[in-house]
Amino acid sequence: MAVALPTIEIEHPALPRPMRFPDFANWEEPQREGDRVITFREALREAMTNAMREDERVFLLGEEVAEYNGAYKVSQGMLEEFGPKRIIDTPISENGFAGMAIAAAMAGLKPIVEFMSWSFSLVAADQILNNAPKMLYMSGGQWGCPIVFRGNDGAGGQLGSTHSWCVEGLYSNVPGVKIAIPSNPLDAKGLLRTAIADPDPVFFLESERMLGDTMHVPEEDYFIPFGRARLAREGGDCTLVSFGRPVHFCMEAAEALAKDGIEADVLDMRTIRPLDIEAIVRSVKMTNRVVVVDQCWPFASVASEVVTQIVEHAFDWLDHQPVRVNTADVPTPYAKGLEAAYLPNANRIIEAVKGVVG
Amino acid sequence: MPRTVAYKAQIEHLSVLDENGKLDAALAKKLGKDLLGDEQVLMAYEHMTVCRQYDEVAFRLQRSGRMGTFPQNKGQEAVAIGSALAARKGQDWLVPAYRENAALFLHGLPMHSVLVYWMGDERGSQIPQGVKITPLSVPIGTHMLHAAGIAWASKIRKEDSVTLTYFGDGATSEGDFHEAANFAGVLQVPCIFICQNNSWAISVPREKQTASETFAQKALAYGIPTIQVDGNDLFAVYAATREAHERARKGGGPSFIEAVTYRLADHTTADDASRYRDTKELDAWKAKDPLIRLRRYLEKQDLWSDEQQEALEAKAKAIVQEVVKAAEEMPKPEITDIFDYTFAEIPESLRVQRDTMRTTSLGQDPRQAGLGARAGR
Ligand SMILES: Cc1ncc(C[n+]2csc(CCOP(=O)(O)OP(=O)(O)O)c2C)c(N)n1
Numbered sequence: 001m002a003v004a005l006p007t008i009e010i011e012h013p014a015l016p017r018p019m020r021f022p023d024f025a026n027w028e029e030p031q032r033e034g035d036r037v038i039t040f041r042e043a044l045r046e047a048m049t050n051a052m053r054e055d056e057r058v059f060l061l062g063e064e065v066a067e068y069n070g071a072y073k074v075s076q077g078m079l080e081e082f083g084p085k086r087i088i089d090t091p092i093s094e095n096g097f098a099g100m101a102i103a104a105a106m107a108g109l110k111p112i113v114e115f116m117s118w119s120f121s122l123v124a125a126d127q128i129l130n131n132a133p134k135m136l137y138m139s140g141g142q143w144g145c146p147i148v149f150r151g152n153d154g155a156g157g158q159l160g161s162t163h164s165w166c167v168e169g170l171y172s173n174v175p176g177v178k179i180a181i182p183s184n185p186l187d188a189k190g191l192l193r194t195a196i197a198d199p200d201p202v203f204f205l206e207s208e209r210m211l212g213d214t215m216h217v218p219e220e221d222y223f224i225p226f227g228r229a230r231l232a233r234e235g236g237d238c239t240l241v242s243f244g245r246p247v248h249f250c251m252e253a254a255e256a257l258a259k260d261g262i263e264a265d266v267l268d269m270r271t272i273r274p275l276d277i278e279a280i281v282r283s284v285k286m287t288n289r290v291v292v293v294d295q296c297w298p299f300a301s302v303a304s305e306v307v308t309q310i311v312e313h314a315f316d317w318l319d320h321q322p323v324r325v326n327t328a329d330v331p332t333p334y335a336k337g338l339e340a341a342y343l344p345n346a347n348r349i350i351e352a353v354k355g356v357v358g
Numbered sequence: 359m360p361r362t363v364a365y366k367a368q369i370e371h372l373s374v375l376d377e378n379g380k381l382d383a384a385l386a387k388k389l390g391k392d393l394l395g396d397e398q399v400l401m402a403y404e405h406m407t408v409c410r411q412y413d414e415v416a417f418r419l420q421r422s423g424r425m426g427t428f429p430q431n432k433g434q435e436a437v438a439i440g441s442a443l444a445a446r447k448g449q450d451w452l453v454p455a456y457r458e459n460a461a462l463f464l465h466g467l468p469m470h471s472v473l474v475y476w477m478g479d480e481r482g483s484q485i486p487q488g489v490k491i492t493p494l495s496v497p498i499g500t501h502m503l504h505a506a507g508i509a510w511a512s513k514i515r516k517e518d519s520v521t522l523t524y525f526g527d528g529a530t531s532e533g534d535f536h537e538a539a540n541f542a543g544v545l546q547v548p549c550i551f552i553c554q555n556n557s558w559a560i561s562v563p564r565e566k567q568t569a570s571e572t573f574a575q576k577a578l579a580y581g582i583p584t585i586q587v588d589g590n591d592l593f594a595v596y597a598a599t600r601e602a603h604e605r606a607r608k609g610g611g612p613s614f615i616e617a618v619t620y621r622l623a624d625h626t627t628a629d630d631a632s633r634y635r636d637t638k639e640l641d642a643w644k645a646k647d648p649l650i651r652l653r654r655y656l657e658k659q660d661l662w663s664d665e666q667q668e669a670l671e672a673k674a675k676a677i678v679q680e681v682v683k684a685a686e687e688m689p690k691p692e693i694t695d696i697f698d699y700t701f702a703e704i705p706e707s708l709r710v711q712r713d714t715m716r717t718t719s720l721g722q723d724p725r726q727a728g729l730g731a732r733a734g735r
């Protein structure tokens with residue numbers, strides 16, 4: 001049986017009640033015999049379902065979310081439980097339903113908007129970038145926008161240039177949004193729960209590549225706070241910073257590097273806005289070397305920001321210039337071999353780490 | 359002041375060839391005695407049959423893991439062929455979405471290109487010189503603006519060219535459609551909007567897509583002449599497109615055609631339509647299959663026999679076999695190809711990435727970057 005999590009309560013004026021958070025950032029419960037194991041998509045569904053059971057203001061809308069159970073089956077069965085008033089199929093009008101949902105959030109509801117793919121959020125750019133994140137600011141603090149936009153983000157599934165966007169590079173530039181990118185089912189549930197409760201707009205990025213990943217996830221409700229990275233592995237020779245799917249590439253690289261006597265810290269950022277720069281700096285001050293792995297394009301990417309902040313905060317502790325591992329600086333290729341060559345992978349990370357450690 | 363009528367309109371529905379292959383001869387005559395000659399109908403039928411075979415084979419390729427996803431044209435061939443026949447190959451532009459293969463082939467896109475594309479290879483979108491077709495566009499709706507833009511360009515350049523663009527019922531919910539239609543109307547550009555209303559956008563039925571009685575009436579709001587046609591009727595689609603085409607060439611601006619049809623296949627190979635579509639509905643539409651009715655028509659005209667059908671089916675199989683072979687024999691792309699088309703001329707930073715195939719920030723091995731570990735640390 002899962003053990004109850006130690007939690008702390010956090011209060012916020014916009015929350016109906018104090019939120020419960022695990023009281024340590026790097027909690028990972030060892031899996032035990034008989035523990036419940038669920039998939040990433042089930043973890044997401046559980047977070048939404050729990051939030052909807054608890055709070056009538058929460059509802060889900062998007063293309064194919066109801067009858068079809070979601071393009072990636074994340075909302076399977078939710079129409080049955082909550083009915084068509086709260087699980088809403090929309091016409092193919094991303095700009096339309098994003099804007100309408102923003103209005104619903106302003107009017108006191110708590111919408112979860114599913115983009116079949118974050119690639120399609122680009123046609124709703126004005127609403128999600130120019131409206132949602134600025135509403136509170138422009139209304140002098142009167143009108144918040146407690147909304148979650150979520151969906152599949154990133155390449156790897158051979159979907160071609162237009163459907164393989166990693167929007168975090170572009171969107172994280174905008175003040176007023178929070179961006180969560182979980183790398184595993186446990187985090188997915190806790191982070192999505194927090195996202196829905198959050199009083200501000202949250203972009204929640206899931207990788208279609210990981211939706212089938214399984215893990216022990218406690219049945220009870222829990223929240224994982226934003227801006228608290230998880231130390232996925234302790235090394236000491238080099239810090240690997242990543243978020244989302246590439247965390248797994250980092251772990252793979254770290255295990256391989258360990259065989260060569262190089263031990264890496266692996267930090268899973270969980271959210272990039274807010275960014276837990278303290279956790280990064282703490283690790284870098286011990287390892288003095290850092291490689292940032294990011295599946296966005298390199299120019300002005302999240303990795304660029306992380307490196308900048310490391311230089312700002314820990315310049316004197318660095319024994320080697322920080323290195324970024326991004327995708328190639330080209331549109332996402334469609335062909336299988338080309339797409340693989342374009343993405344960051346364990347080998348590239350190993351090479352980069354050896355470069356900074358050697 | 360009394361209430362007066364500020365605007366009044368109605369939507370015409372055109373149907374010439376019925377489900378049993380019976381042609382409304384009087385209407386056909388009225389539409390022009392050269393509506394579609396026997397030779398053209400035979401050619402269209404052959405082409406449609408080849409495309410149907412192409413669809414079936416593509417589906418099997420996907421099922422056996424030799425292709426990614428594939429959106430079938432099955433059941434909607436009359437819209438594609440009827441409209442493409444009314445346009446001039448190599449002179450008029452086709453701006454497709456992804457479900458009108460038959461039209462593209464008729465206008466010179468090599469058949470294997472589309473397979474290559476869906477097998478996951480951009481080279482499938484390399485359109486041969488002289489073929490006036492833009493690459494398949496999967497982001498819903500965005501290509502309609504390109505169509506309006508291409509038509510605008512041909513108007514400015516005084517070129518004798520009309521642009522046809524294809525899209526689904528679902529695509530009319532995107533803002534892009536409305537913006538494209540508005541521009542086309544305001545600028546009076548030679549553009550024909552062909553809405554393939556197949557009743558479904560993946561699992562979303564048309565009633566959930568729009569409260570409009572017809573899709574055709576949406577064009578009225580933009581001052582665009584509009585009509586609804588039986589989309590499984592080659593003659594009706596052809597007649598409507600030809601009329602729109604003539605109007606466009608005479609400087610009469612854009613037109614809208616709602617072709618009422620049905621996809622007899624799943625949305626794509628990644629879908630299972632039986633989960634949301636009623637089999638009764640599907641069966642009813644199977645009876646309206648554009649191929650069946652065209653064959654019946656040809657038989658009634660004594661233009662077609664069972665032997666010819668057999669020969670055609672064999673020919674279709676042979677053609678598609680060749681096409682698949684051509685697609686599969688395409689040499690694998692080089693890994694370094696990914697760097698070739700980002701800019702007209704490859705910049706230094708990308709050249710380094712290409713030469714080293716390293717996508718670290720330095721584009722090269724950090725140890726050799728000349729900026730390595732600081733001495734004395
Ligand atoms: C901007 C955008 N939103 C969503 C999608 C996902 N999508 C692909 S096809 C499709 C349905 C399109 O329906 P319709 O326009 O009726 O064309 P049909 O497939 O029926 O021919 C959807 C929602 C997409 N490709 N692009």
Ligand SMILES: [Mg+2]
Binds near residue numbers: 526527555556558559
């Ligand atoms: Mg449709």
